[in-house]
Amino acid sequence: MSRGPFGSTATLRRSAVQVSGPPLTVLAWFRPNSTHWGTLWGQFLGSSDVEYVRLVLRGDGRAQAQVKTGGSTWTAMPTPSYGLTTWNCLVLRVQTSNLMHAYLNGTRSTLSTTINWPPSLTRTALGERWSVTPAQCLDGLLGPVAVWAAALSDSQIAALSAGMEPRWLASGLVGYHECHATGDEPDLIGSFDFAAGGTVPQSAEHPQLRRRNARAWELGYRGAA
Numbered sequence: 001m002s003r004g005p006f007g008s009t010a011t012l013r014r015s016a017v018q019v020s021g022p023p024l025t026v027l028a029w030f031r032p033n034s035t036h037w038g039t040l041w042g043q044f045l046g047s048s049d050v051e052y053v054r055l056v057l058r059g060d061g062r063a064q065a066q067v068k069t070g071g072s073t074w075t076a077m078p079t080p081s082y083g084l085t086t087w088n089c090l091v092l093r094v095q096t097s098n099l100m101h102a103y104l105n106g107t108r109s110t111l112s113t114t115i116n117w118p119p120s121l122t123r124t125a126l127g128e129r130w131s132v133t134p135a136q137c138l139d140g141l142l143g144p145v146a147v148w149a150a151a152l153s154d155s156q157i158a159a160l161s162a163g164m165e166p167r168w169l170a171s172g173l174v175g176y177h178e179c180h181a182t183g184d185e186p187d188l189i190g191s192f193d194f195a196a197g198g199t200v201p202q203s204a205e206h207p208q209l210r211r212r213n214a215r216a217w218e219l220g221y222r223g224a225a
Contacts, residue, residue: 014124017043018175021117022094023151026065027160028055029143031087035061038138040090041145043121044130051118054129055090055102056136057082065092065102069118076102076109087143089161095151106161108154126177147175 019026028040042054053067061081067074082088082104091103098117102109126145129136150172152160160166167176 017121017124018147019149022098023096024094025148025150025152026055026092027146027166028090029087030140032057032082032084032140034139035059036139037136039129039136040138042125042129044123045120046122047130051121055092063090063104067115069116074113074115076100076113078102078104078107078109080104080107091157093151103157106158145177148172149174
């Protein structure tokens with residue numbers, strides 16, 4: 001039986017957050033089936049849409065990072081479009097000074113955005129926006145998702161976007177979800193395919209990651225404590 005990123009069967013939500021504020025870096029690999037509005041990763045305040053930080057695909061083919069609090073929304077959006085039926089890498093970085101950037105396949109957003117951080121986030125979700133009725137679900141495959149309580153450098157983000165194993169950067173790593181894994185063991189999690197709003201294990205080629213060791217890959221899952 002496949003387990004979800006947060007440990008339970010097909011669980012895409014967790015009633016806890018992985019980072020409580022800057023500095024932080026969040027990375028998500030994704031392989032979209034279509035141009036659409038879809039959420040990759042997010043931290044939310046309950047089931048409302050009042051406060052959040054999230055990585056989002058847009059309906060115009062762009063990708064962005066968003067922070068919303070106190071009625072204001074801040075957005076960082078790289079210029080390139082995401083590729084369809086191919087693997088892409090989206091990264092959010094917020095520095096200690098609350099300066100936010102987003103990176104798509106290694107290209108950084110040109111505008112530097114200084115944000116206010118939401119003070120009361122309580123929940124984390126993968127592949128969807130957490131609300132009473134799941135919204136903005138990802139149409140496609142979700143690959144590795146990693147969260148650091150640290151602001152990674154441009155060179156580190158460039159290496160990760162080129163396929164470096166996220167666990168090589170262990171300092172500050174507070175969450176790691178190998179959503180796309182392969183193997184014969186029945187409890188290995190497969191890729192999550194959100195096209196039908198479900199969590200059906202799929203198989204798709206992912207960029208070759210330089211792995212720390214074979215066992216870490218075989219486990220297929222290493223979530224935050």
